[in-house]
Structures are given as C-alpha cells and as structure tokens.
Amino acid sequence: MMDRRSLLALPALLPGAALAQTPWPGRPLRIIVPFAPGGLADLLARPLAARLQAMLGQPVLVENRMGAGGNIAADFVAKSAPDGYTWLLGSIGPLAANQFLFAAMPYDTRTAFAPTSLLVNTPKVIVVARARPWQTLAEMLAAARAQPDAVRAGSAGNGSSLHLALELLKQQSGAQILHVPYRGAAPAVTDLVSGQIDLMVDNLPNILPQIREGTVRALAVATPVRLPQLPDVPTTAEAGLPGFLFGTWFGLVAPARTPAEIVARMSAAVDAALREPEIGGRLVEQGAVLGGGTPEAFASFIAAQITALEAVIRAANIRAE
Incomplete structure (x- = not known):
C-alpha cells in the first residue's frame, strides 16, 4: 500500500507530467524533410519553418534526410522522442504508399505518427x-x-x-x-x-x-473543380473520366504519443501560417491547393489515402526501385 506522500508524488511520475510542467516550446524544433534540398517538400518546409519560428518564439530548423523513398527520414522521426521537438514534413509516399511498395518497412505507417496538419495538395x-x-x-x-x-x-x-x-x-x-x-x-x-x-x-x-x-x-x-491557375483546362470529369482524381499531398506529423495539446498547438500555428499571403499566397501561385484543418481531419485523410493507394498499387503490382 502507498502512503499519502507517495500518492501525492504519483502525478509527477506519470507519462507526460514533466512535459506538462514545462512550457512548449522551450528549445529549438526540427522539421525533417525526406527529400533533397531544392525539391518541392524542401521549398515548402523552409518558409513554413521561418514563419513558425516567428510565431512560436523558438528556432525551427529544417533538416534533409534523403533515401528509400522517404522511409529513412520517416523512420528517424517515428523513433524520436514524442516531445514535440521533432516533426516530419511527410508526403504521399512515407505516410501512405510506401508500405505497399517496399518489401520491408522500418516503421508501421498506421501507428508510428501523430497526424498534425495537411499542408498542401x-x-x-x-x-x-x-x-x-x-x-x-x-x-x-x-x-x-x-x-x-x-x-x-x-x-x-x-x-x-x-x-x-x-x-x-x-x-x-x-x-x-x-x-x-x-x-x-x-x-x-x-x-x-x-x-x-x-x-x-x-x-x-x-x-x-x-x-x-x-x-x-x-x-x-485531376480535380473535382477547375483550377484558378488553369481556368480553361477542363476537369477529368468534364473530359469524360469522372473517377480519376489524384493529387500529391504534403503534411506535418509528429512521433506517435506526442501529447495531444502540443499537436493541437502546432496544427493551429501551421493553419495560421498557411493563411498568410507570404506563405499560402505563394503556394497557390505555384499551383498548390492549401490544406489546414484539424489533426483529426488529417488522420482521416491519411486513412482514406492508404485505402485508395493500396488498391492502385496491388492492382498494378508496383514495386519501388
């Protein structure tokens, strides 16, 4: 049996208790990008990191970890401490498709991450x-x-x-x-x-x-409605192929078990950054559709993408190079 002193000390021993007592963020954050500098993911990560740094009051560093179709970076984040200081700017590959393309995966796509924000499609x-x-x-x-x-x-x-x-x-x-x-x-x-x-x-x-x-x-x-960047180009439905819809998306995730309050705060910060002209406006000009929304909505989006991509990959018997 525990005495009264032990019971009073118990909350400090519970998972996340120390984190709850320390304001977040209290030190620099890292956004891990699975692809080479200069690519689409990298060009998205760097202005976003700069804006988040101003909003959160801590340095936000971008680190490129290439290889294995994004799996190297994703595995690094999946195995990082779930403390809100390491994030993955993932994409359709490491967050949905790779588990059906590679013979072996170093992490479980469905359980390794805490979905945070859909960035762009x-x-x-x-x-x-x-x-x-x-x-x-x-x-x-x-x-x-x-x-x-x-x-x-x-x-x-x-x-x-x-x-x-x-x-x-x-x-x-x-x-x-x-x-x-x-x-x-x-x-x-x-x-x-x-x-x-x-x-x-x-x-x-x-x-x-x-x-x-x-x-x-x-x-x-391959969108439900015409795009403002190409107003004269029909949608696939208008062109006679209504079932063909496809986009490449990017989103921010944290390691699984990252506290929900931190995930929610980061999601809100990302959403605010995307609505600013110097971030979202530039992305739209380049042909992107802005994301945003809640962590729960992004989790549902990823789950739907996994289901759809599995069907395509298995039907075509595709394997990664």
Whole structure:
C-alpha cells in the first residue's frame, strides 16, 4: 500500500507530467524533410519553418534526410522522442504508399505518427507533348486504346506519385499506356517538351511553367473543380473520366504519443501560417491547393489515402526501385 506522500508524488511520475510542467516550446524544433534540398517538400518546409519560428518564439530548423523513398527520414522521426521537438514534413509516399511498395518497412505507417496538419495538395494534370495531335483527353485515350503501349508516359520513377497516378488513369480508362520511368520528374519533363515521350500525369507546380509557355498541352486536371491557375483546362470529369482524381499531398506529423495539446498547438500555428499571403499566397501561385484543418481531419485523410493507394498499387503490382 502507498502512503499519502507517495500518492501525492504519483502525478509527477506519470507519462507526460514533466512535459506538462514545462512550457512548449522551450528549445529549438526540427522539421525533417525526406527529400533533397531544392525539391518541392524542401521549398515548402523552409518558409513554413521561418514563419513558425516567428510565431512560436523558438528556432525551427529544417533538416534533409534523403533515401528509400522517404522511409529513412520517416523512420528517424517515428523513433524520436514524442516531445514535440521533432516533426516530419511527410508526403504521399512515407505516410501512405510506401508500405505497399517496399518489401520491408522500418516503421508501421498506421501507428508510428501523430497526424498534425495537411499542408498542401498539389493537383495532377494530364499533359501531352505539343507536337502530338490530341486536343482532348478523349482523343489521347482513344489513340492509346487503338494502339496498346504505343503512347508512352514518363514518370519520376517506379512507385513515384506520378507513376501511381498514371496507373490509376490506365485502370479507370482501360487504355494501355507504356510507362517510362525516369530518375526524377525533371528529365521526364525535358523529354516531354522535346517529344521523346508523349504524356505525363504531373504535379501542377512542376509542369505549370511549361503549360504557360505552350511547350506542352494540358488536357485535363485531376480535380473535382477547375483550377484558378488553369481556368480553361477542363476537369477529368468534364473530359469524360469522372473517377480519376489524384493529387500529391504534403503534411506535418509528429512521433506517435506526442501529447495531444502540443499537436493541437502546432496544427493551429501551421493553419495560421498557411493563411498568410507570404506563405499560402505563394503556394497557390505555384499551383498548390492549401490544406489546414484539424489533426483529426488529417488522420482521416491519411486513412482514406492508404485505402485508395493500396488498391492502385496491388492492382498494378508496383514495386519501388
């Protein structure tokens, strides 16, 4: 039996008690980015970190940890202390798709993290080489059905979001399109502009400059409504393929068991930062759709994405390179 003194001391021994007694944040924070400096995730992380630093009153450092499709960075965060000082700027791969692409995973996607904030969703747009005759999505799909594997589509590599989007397009349209994997989206865009390949299902921020310059032709956007950046480009539903919706998304997560009050505070700070013109306005100009919302909403979003992506990956038997 415990005496009265022991009972009074018990709350200090409970998990999270010490954290509750220490104001958060009390020291610098880290945002771990799974991809190389200069990429889309990195370009999102750095201005966000600068704004969070001003809002939270502590340095917010960005650290790039590349490799294994984002799994190295995600595993590092998953195994970090759940104290609110280490965060992952994750994406569709390490937070949803990789568990079906890799033979072995160092962490359990469904239990390793505390979802915090959906940051942005970058819509996919179906684009073709300017030299091709197709003016509509229906014309391109008709050509692909007439000559199986004659239409060649580039992607950023096996298992990339561009590849997953292409496979979903093939599954929903019945068109046999030849997948040509590249080491990154940039060389695929170069070959699309030069006409070496016919097609890409690319992230809008990545291909928007070429669309505006007229070096490629946009046939449809994989979104429920038209995009303000491309008001004259129809949605996939308007173009005759209503089931094809796809975007590459990025979000902030913490290690599982991070206190809910810290997760909520970070989520609120991120939401406020996204609404500021110097952060959110610039992202919208580049072709992103802003996220935000509650941790619970982001958790539900991730769960739905896991279900949808598992079906696409298993149907196409995709494996990571």
